[in-house]
Amino acid sequence: xxxxxxxxxxxxxxxxxxxxxxxxxxxxxxxxxxxxxxxxxxxxxxxxxxxxxxxxxxxxxxxxxxxxxxxxxxxxxxxxxxxxxxxxxxxxxxxxxxxxxxxxxxxxxxxxxxxxxxxxxxxxxxxxxxxxxxxxxxxxxxxxxxxxxxxxxxxxxxxxxxxxxxxxxxxxxxxxxxxxxxxxxxxxxxxxxxxxxxxxxxxxxxxxxxxxxxxxxxxxxxxxxxxxxxxxxxxxxxxxxxxxxxxxxxxxxxxxxxxxxxxxxxxxxxxxxxxxxxxxxxxxxxxxxxxxxx
Amino acid sequence: xxxxxxxxxxxxxxxxxxxxxxxxxxxxxxxxxxxxxxxxxxxxxxxxxxxxxxxxxxxxxxxxxxxxxxxxxxxxxxxxxxxxxxxxxxxxxxxxxxxxxxxxxxxxxxxxxxxxxxxxxxxxxxxxxxxxxxxxxxxxxxxxxxxxxxxxxxxxxxxxxxxxxxxxxxxxxxxxxxxxxxxxxxxxxxxxxxxxxxxxxxxxxxxxxxxxxxxxxxxxxxxxxxxxxxxxxxxxxxxxxxxxxxxxxxxxxxxxxxxxxxxxxxxxxxxxxxxxxxxxxxxxxxxxxxxxxx
Numbered sequence: 182x183x184x185x186x187x188x189x190x191x192x193x194x195x196x197x198x199x200x201x202x203x204x205x206x207x208x209x210x211x212x213x214x215x216x217x218x219x220x221x222x223x224x225x226x227x228x229x230x231x232x233x234x235x236x237x238x239x240x241x242x243x244x245x246x247x248x249x250x251x252x253x254x255x256x257x258x259x260x261x262x263x264x265x266x267x268x269x270x271x272x273x274x275x276x277x278x279x280x281x282x283x284x285x286x287x288x289x290x291x292x293x294x295x296x297x298x299x300x301x302x303x304x305x306x307x308x309x310x311x312x313x314x315x316x317x318x319x320x321x322x323x324x325x326x327x328x329x330x331x332x333x334x335x336x337x338x339x340x341x342x343x344x345x346x347x348x349x350x351x352x353x354x355x356x357x358x359x360x361x362x363x364x365x366x367x368x369x370x371x372x373x374x375x376x377x378x379x380x381x382x383x384x385x386x387x388x389x390x391x392x393x394x395x396x397x398x399x400x401x402x403x404x405x406x407x408x409x410x411x412x413x414x415x416x417x418x419x420x421x422x423x424x425x426x427x428x429x430x431x432x433x434x435x436x437x438x439x440x441x442x443x444x445x446x447x448x449x450x451x452x453x454x455x456x457x458x459x460x461x462x463x464x465x466x467x468x469x470x471x472x473x474x475x
Numbered sequence: 476x477x478x479x480x481x482x483x484x485x486x487x488x489x490x491x492x493x494x495x496x497x498x499x500x501x502x503x504x505x506x507x508x509x510x511x512x513x514x515x516x517x518x519x520x521x522x523x524x525x526x527x528x529x530x531x532x533x534x535x536x537x538x539x540x541x542x543x544x545x546x547x548x549x550x551x552x553x554x555x556x557x558x559x560x561x562x563x564x565x566x567x568x569x570x571x572x573x574x575x576x577x578x579x580x581x582x583x584x585x586x587x588x589x590x591x592x593x594x595x596x597x598x599x600x601x602x603x604x605x606x607x608x609x610x611x612x613x614x615x616x617x618x619x620x621x622x623x624x625x626x627x628x629x630x631x632x633x634x635x636x637x638x639x640x641x642x643x644x645x646x647x648x649x650x651x652x653x654x655x656x657x658x659x660x661x662x663x664x665x666x667x668x669x670x671x672x673x674x675x676x677x678x679x680x681x682x683x684x685x686x687x688x689x690x691x692x693x694x695x696x697x698x699x700x701x702x703x704x705x706x707x708x709x710x711x712x713x714x715x716x717x718x719x720x721x722x723x724x725x726x727x728x729x730x731x732x733x734x735x736x737x738x739x740x741x742x743x744x745x746x747x748x749x750x751x752x753x754x755x756x757x758x759x760x761x762x763x764x765x766x767x768x769x
Contacts, residue, residue, distance in 0.1 A: 216654055216660055216661070219662075299699070299703075343660070343662070352703075353703070356703045359703075360510055366510055366637070366702075366703075367510070367702060367703030367704060368513075368637070368662075368701055368702040368703060368704075370703070374700065376686060376687075376696070376700070377696055377699055377700065378692070378696065379692040379693075379695040379696050379699075379718055379722070380692065382721060382722065384695065384696070384699050384705070391685070391686050391700060392670060392685050392686065393670075398672070398673040398674065399673075401673040401678065402670070402671055402672065402673050402678070405593070405671055405673075405678050406668065406670070406671065406685060407662055407701065408660075408661060408662040409593075409646075409647070409650045409653075409660075409661030409662060409664065410661060410662075411678070424673055427676060428673070428676065
């Protein structure tokens with residue numbers, strides 16, 4: 182295991198991760214049956230950048246702005262009005278994934294893609310990802326995954342952990358790139374999602390959200406619904422990840438403290454840092470614990 | 476592949492299965508990328524016996540009868556009344572998994588286990604399975620899995636298919652035995668299921684059904700919700716499996732025509748046999764295609 186996590190600096194975070202994985206897969210204290218080795222990760226801010234806005238939200242805002250421009254009756258209602266007017270408070274609430282703002286957004290989304298078939302939605306996501314870049318890094322978002330986290334995936338896989346991504350942002354958005362980004366199958370992606378209806382041999386999006394928003398308590402709820410377990414290992418970076426991290430045997434919290442190589446911010450993560458100290462979760466400083474970010 | 480499916484007689488059914496699996500995993504016509512190799516199976520009547528009643532239903536009826544006996548206000552309402560009175564029409568409707576009867580049952584179930592935590596429900600299922608036998612075979616149900624289907628699982632796994640069980644009967648019931656019965660993980664089991672609520676570090680059953688009943692169109696809906704795909708390979712045995720079988724590239728329909736070794740019945744499977752002929756699904760005769768059943 183010495184060669185594992187090559188992009189991580191030696192230190193207490195790397196060591197805590199190696200120790201937990203080693204203990205879980207070695208007969209003795211802390212051993213976990215392979216069936217129990219479920220690892221779950223938040224996506225935005227944990228596996229790739231989420232500034233200035235989580236990527237799915239940028240995708241969604243563009244779609245909703247386009248909808249409001251082509252149907253002026255929408256332009257006066259929320260969340261369209263806030264999006265068109267670039268309302269700072271609304272963006273902040275959504276950027277911090279506040280459940281109420283997220284739910285308003287989900288409802289607007291449900292309307293926008295009502296009746297869409299999976300391949301139609303997938304094509305829109307691919308077009309967006311192919312044509313959109315992070316301004317700060319001048320690169321497509323799919324090139325802005327955190328390399329140390331991909332190495333952590335490798336380490337977990339080598340030790341027979343099964344990896345799931347669980348995000349409030351949108352299950353179907355992430356599924357489009359699950360294979361190429363993470364080497365995961367679509368079924369390994371959990372998250373806020375519309376319910377689909379099967380009719381005459383095809384699936385169509387309904388306007389219902391399946392099982393609620395995957396934020397806060399919604400994360401362990403979605404994880405249990407999919408896996409029948411709570412996680413052995415969990416990783417997150419924000420207040421909306423607290424319940425997931427709390428439900429796991431071992432948890433890491435990624436701290437965005439690297440202005441130079443990524444971003445430095447604490448908004449929407451204040452409570453999670455306090456919870457990490459209380460529960461003994463492993464804090465991962467991007468600045469100190471990672472040799473490279475991307 | 477010649478040694479695959481040893482409990483299957485040589486014949487067109489075995490050959491069709493081998494041909495499809497071979498074609499899917501060999502570059503050329505019909506090749507499927509590994510990510511697409513999703514196989515889904517109904518449980519009751521496809522992987523184990525479902526007579527005189529699907530096993531989960533027997534479990535459920537006993538629990539509801541016990542609830543009605545301890546709360547007389549329930550005894551006069553449905554479905555408790557029908558269960559206590561052994562109402563033949565109700566049992567027939569449920570035995571055939573008619574959606575309305577199943578929904579009434581789900582609502583009663585939701586009440587019965589409202590607030591239960593997963594380990595409590597699991598313990599009840601284990602106690603039931605440990606103490607209940609099939610009258611006909613004088614064996615626990617867990618010993619009445621169809622051996623030829625377990626061999627089919629082996630063949631599919633060897634060819635990098637990922638296997639999921641999708642059943643109307645009850646996701647959480649099946650998850651208890653998924654590992655020991657099928658060598659599957661809990662996350663590979665899909666089906667009708669309650670929604671859980673996460674509170675103070677624990678999960679509790681709510682009285683809501685998550686994403687509707689997994690019967691008829693509900694099967695491909697649940698399969699897509701979990702896997703992000705429709706199946707490449709599907710297996711079923713009843714009318715409530717038609718939409719799942721129709722949504723797959725290759726489908727088999729198990730026909731119960733073996734009075735001597737298992738049961739012979741066509742109830743609730745008449746339409747599926749007609750659909751099999753129309754769509755070219757592979758009919759699997761338990762009597763002719765299987766050397767042994769258990």
